[in-house]
Amino acid sequence: MPASVKGGVGARIAYYRSVVRPKMTQQQLADAACVALGTIRKIERGERGVSDATLEAIANAIGIDPARLRADRGPAHTAVHAALPALSASIAAYDMPQDGPTRSLNELSAAVEQAAGWRLSAQYTRLVRQLPDLLTELSRAYHQAPGHQRQELAGLMVRAYRSADAVAYKFGALDLSARLIELMRWATPETGDPLLAASVAYVRTETFFAAHAHATGLRALEQALDTAPAPTKPSEIAARGALHMRAAVIAGRDRNPSAAATHLDGARSLADHVTEGVYYGTAFGPDSVRVHEVSVAVSLGDEHVGRALDVAGAWKPPSSLPAERRSGFYIELARAQLWSGLGDDAFESLKVARRIAPQHTREHPWVREDTATLRRLKRSDAETLTAFAEWCAAT
Structure with missing residues (x-):
């Protein structure tokens, strides 16, 4: 606003x-x-x-x-951080949930889909208020369900754990994020869904980002690509393409331009065969690949940064893309602009990211780092920049 x-x-x-x-x-x-x-x-x-x-x-x-x-x-991080203990408690008892009412399978499915929508639109305070009770209810339903329903309930649990992980990871609760990812990996075999397994491999990369274990993360993604289903249906194409996108970014963080280019090419080729959309909780398509082109260029740094500016000069992410992904594009672009000496442009990109997804932008560590750098370098519009820095707690 x-x-x-x-x-x-x-x-x-x-x-x-x-x-x-x-x-x-x-x-x-x-x-x-x-x-x-x-x-x-x-x-x-x-x-x-x-x-x-x-x-x-x-x-x-x-x-x-x-x-x-x-x-x-107050700041969104206050409300979210205050709710994280309840989220942690709900997963601590994943195998022995408290007794209580349980909604129908259709109602639980609708609640999980709603949570996924909030995740993609970066509405973290709304998400974290609902998730503890939802996760407890899903665990209860899973352990009480007859055998023929457990497969579907396991899939709902994986998707709900992913929404919870988004909050934990974005707000720096990395231990909680790692626990949620392990629960996703625990529940996935029960679903019998190889595409859901590919989705979990995509999310698991967060643990490698957090540990700066980029080479290991790249190997894990390439193993996931080896076991992913052959890309024939749109959902299979998107699952493989998303793994390539993720692999390209982590290869960039590993300063491996050859692997980054190979995986980006793989993603781009697959994106030509599907329409942009959300598949198994991950946006994939031609627009998502372009967003990742910018991300890869920034990850590689140095002479590659100009590629990010070239992409952004000819294209902007459409409003149909999830808010979290669009804001991420402008956060990455701001870093490329800052490194290229375009301080004013960088600040404008950060403000666009804020308008699109304020909670995602405020909690992104690069936003704080780059805003602090802009305050040291910038002389014009100091009052507005100071207000922005106070908003995102840049030091």
Whole structure:
């Protein structure tokens, strides 16, 4: 939300109602949120307060995280970090969950899909509030289910663990992230789904990034490529292509330009045979490969950085790509611009990343590092840059 939009929660609701989701009237919002029209009007005028339940309903109707609407909202990392112990406790008892109610398989599937959508749109505060109870319920359902349902429930558990891992990894809880990945690997064989196994291999690369074990991570991905199904159907093509994209990036981090180019070529070739979309929780297609071209160029550094600028000069990620991936593109581009002496352009890219996915941008370590560097180097627009640095806690 632009800094120029002042006021409390009512002003924020009015802003997102009219701008983030154009032409949404007060009546449409009231209908979607199951809140009286008069209540919406009074809240927007600042004539009455709003309960947490009503705020959640309004945010869901607009399609944003409730944290964006709070007039007294604190940094997203505060809410997420406060919820991480509950997330940790929910997986500690994965094999002996507490007794309680369990929804139907269809309802659980819908809840897991909703969580995946929040992950892809980088709505981490919303995600972390729901996940502990969902993970507990899935474990309970899995251990209580008859044999013929356990396979599907195991798949739902893997997908839910992946959403939880996104929060843990992005917010620096690396031990928790590693535990979640191991649980994904534990549950995957039960699903009997080789494409889900490929998805888990993709996510597992985070542990190698975190440990700076890039060569080992590259070997793990190449082993996953060896065992992945032959790419005939779109889902199989996308699974293999996603592994190539990931391998290209980690090869770049390993400063292995030959392997990076080989895997990027593999991803590009496969992307020509599918439409851009989300397959098994990972976006893949021609646009995603272009995003990874920038990432690989930045990972390789030095003379390769110019390639990132070339890609960005001729193309921008479309709004149809998941917010997390689009914001990542601009974060990577900002680093390439900064290294190329384009400080103003780098700051503009960081601001674009913030507009697309504020929580993802604020928690990205490169954003803090590059903002701190810009503060040391930049002389113009110092006030705006300082405000940005305070927002992302750059030192």
